[in-house]
Amino acid sequence: MQNTLASAIDSWVADHTNEILQLTETLIRFPSVNRAPYGDEAEAQIFVAETMRALNLDVDTFVPTDVPALAAHPAYWQGRDYTNRPNVVGTRQGVSPSAGKSLLFSSHVDVVAGNSGGRFDPFMPVREDEKLYGRGSNDMKGGLAATLMAVRCLRELGVRLNGNLIVESVVDEENGGSNGTLAARLRGHNADGCIVPEPNAMIVSPGHKGGRIWEIRLKGSPGIAFGSDHIVSPIYGMARLAVALEEWEAIRNRVTPPHPLFAETPGLPLLITKIKAGEFEPGAGDAVPERAMMELWAEEYPGTTEQEHYARLIGFLEQVARETPAVAQCEIEIVPITRFLPGSEIPRDHRFVQTVGTVFSQTLGAPPIVRGAPFACDVFVFNQIANIPCVILGPRGGNAHSYDEWVMIEDLVALTKIFARTACEWCGVAA
Numbered sequence: 001m002q003n004t005l006a007s008a009i010d011s012w013v014a015d016h017t018n019e020i021l022q023l024t025e026t027l028i029r030f031p032s033v034n035r036a037p038y039g040d041e042a043e044a045q046i047f048v049a050e051t052m053r054a055l056n057l058d059v060d061t062f063v064p065t066d067v068p069a070l071a072a073h074p075a076y077w078q079g080r081d082y083t084n085r086p087n088v089v090g091t092r093q094g095v096s097p098s099a100g101k102s103l104l105f106s107s108h109v110d111v112v113a114g115n116s117g118g119r120f121d122p123f124m125p126v127r128e129d130e131k132l133y134g135r136g137s138n139d140m141k142g143g144l145a146a147t148l149m150a151v152r153c154l155r156e157l158g159v160r161l162n163g164n165l166i167v168e169s170v171v172d173e174e175n176g177g178s179n180g181t182l183a184a185r186l187r188g189h190n191a192d193g194c195i196v197p198e199p200n201a202m203i204v205s206p207g208h209k210g211g212r213i214w215e216i217r218l219k220g221s222p223g224i225a226f227g228s229d230h231i232v233s234p235i236y237g238m239a240r241l242a243v244a245l246e247e248w249e250a251i252r253n254r255v256t257p258p259h260p261l262f263a264e265t266p267g268l269p270l271l272i273t274k275i276k277a278g279e280f281e282p283g284a285g286d287a288v289p290e291r292a293m294m295e296l297w298a299e300e301y302p303g304t305t306e307q308e309h310y311a312r313l314i315g316f317l318e319q320v321a322r323e324t325p326a327v328a329q330c331e332i333e334i335v336p337i338t339r340f341l342p343g344s345e346i347p348r349d350h351r352f353v354q355t356v357g358t359v360f361s362q363t364l365g366a367p368p369i370v371r372g373a374p375f376a377c378d379v380f381v382f383n384q385i386a387n388i389p390c391v392i393l394g395p396r397g398g399n400a401h402s403y404d405e406w407v408m409i410e411d412l413v414a415l416t417k418i419f420a421r422t423a424c425e426w427c428g429v430a431a
C-alpha cells in the first residue's frame with residue numbers, strides 16, 4: 001500500500017477518535033440482550049442498518065429463518081426464536097472484483113444478560129481514563145464500531161477498492177447460537193477472507209477454542225425425616241460431582257498436550273457456572289429438595305470433535321455417577337444446553353493471516369503475537385463450514401459477560417486503522 005494512503009487513513013482515524021467511541025457508546029445503549037431462545041437485538045440492528053445506509057452500502061436485512069437453507073443445514077441449532085431478530089449485512093461493491101479479493105468484517109450485536117453488581121449501569125456507557133465501560137464494550141460492540149468506522153474512513157477518503165468489502169452485524173452469537181452467522185453465509189454473503197473482532201486482546205488469532213454448555217440434573221427423594229421416609233438429598237450428589245469435576249479439570253490439563261496455537265497459553269477450563277437446589281424464600285422449602293442442577297462450560301482445543309468431547313466429559317461423569325453412592329442413589333440426567341461449538345483453525349502461514357499480520361506490524365510498529373483465541377465463538381462457521389479463512393483480531397478489555405465490562409479505548413482506534421488498511425491491502429486499491 002502507498003505510504004500516503006496509509007498515513008491518510010491513520011490521520012482520518014486519529015481525527016475521528018471521538019466518533020469511534022460515540023458509535024460504540026450508542027451501540028452499548030441498545031440493550032441487545034440474548035435471552036435464549038429469544039433476543040432483543042432489533043433496535044440495535046435498525047440503528048446499524050441506518051448507519052450502513054448512511055455509508056451508501058447495499059444493505060441486506062433478514063432474520064435467520066428467512067434463509068430457506070438454514071433449517072436443513074446440519075449445523076443449524078434448533079429451538080431458537082428469531083422473531084424480530086434481523087441480521088444486517090452491508091456491502092460496498094468493488095470496482096473491479098476480478099482484480100482484487102473480497103473482505104468481510106463480521107461481528108455479533110447481541111450481548112449476555114451478565115452478572116449484576118459493579119459500579120456502572122451496563123447500558124449506560126462511561127469513559128474513564130483509558131477505558132470505556134459498558135455491556136458489550138469489549139464483546140463486541142467496540143469491534144463492530146471499529147469495522148463500521150473503517151468502512152466510513154475508506155468512503156470519506158474516496159478510496160476505491162477492487163474487491164467487495166462487506167461488514168455485518170449478526171444476531172444470536174451468545175449462548176452458542178451461531179445460526180445468525182450461518183444464515184448470513186447461506187444467504188450468500190461470503191468473501192475471500194474474514195476478520196472477526198472478538199476481544200482477543202490485540203493478538204492475531206488463526207484459530208480459537210471450542211466448547212459446550214451442559215446441564216446436570218439430579219433427582220433424589222425429598223422431605224424431612226419425621227418418620228421412616230427414605231430421604232435422598234440430590235445436594236450431596238451434586239457436591240460430589242462438583243468436586244470430581246474440579247479434579248478432572250486439573251488432571252486433564254496435566255495430561256493433555258497443548259495445541260500448537262496455545263503453546264504459550266495452555267489450558268482447557270471447565271467452569272461450573274450455576275448450581276441450584278432448594279428454595280430460599282422465607283417459609284419455603286425447609287426440607288431436602290427433590291432436585292438439584294448444575295450448569296458447566298467445558299472447553300476444547302481446535303481439532304477435538306463433538307464425539308471426543310462427549311466421550312471424555314460425559315464418560316467421566318457417568319463413571320462418577322456409577323461409583324459414588326451419593327450420586328448413584330439419584331436419577332441423573334445430563335443434557336446439552338448449547339450446540340457443541342467446535343474449535344477451528346487455519347494455517348498460521350495462510351496468506352490472509354500473513355496479510356493481517358503485516359498490516360498490524362506496519363500500523364503499530366511491532367509484529368503481532370500470533371496465537372489461538374482462548375474462547376469459543378462463531379468463527380468455526382467461516383473456517384469449517386463456509387471455507388472462508390478467518391482471523392480473530394479484537395481489542396483488549398475485561399469483565400466480558402460480567403459487570404463493569406470495559407474495552408481499551410486506544411485499541412478501538414488502532415483496530416479501525418488496521419481494518420481500513422487491511423481492506424486496502426487485501427481487496428486492492430483501484431488506480
Ligand SMILES: [Zn+2]
Nearest residue numbers: 139140173198
Ligand atoms: Zn463475542
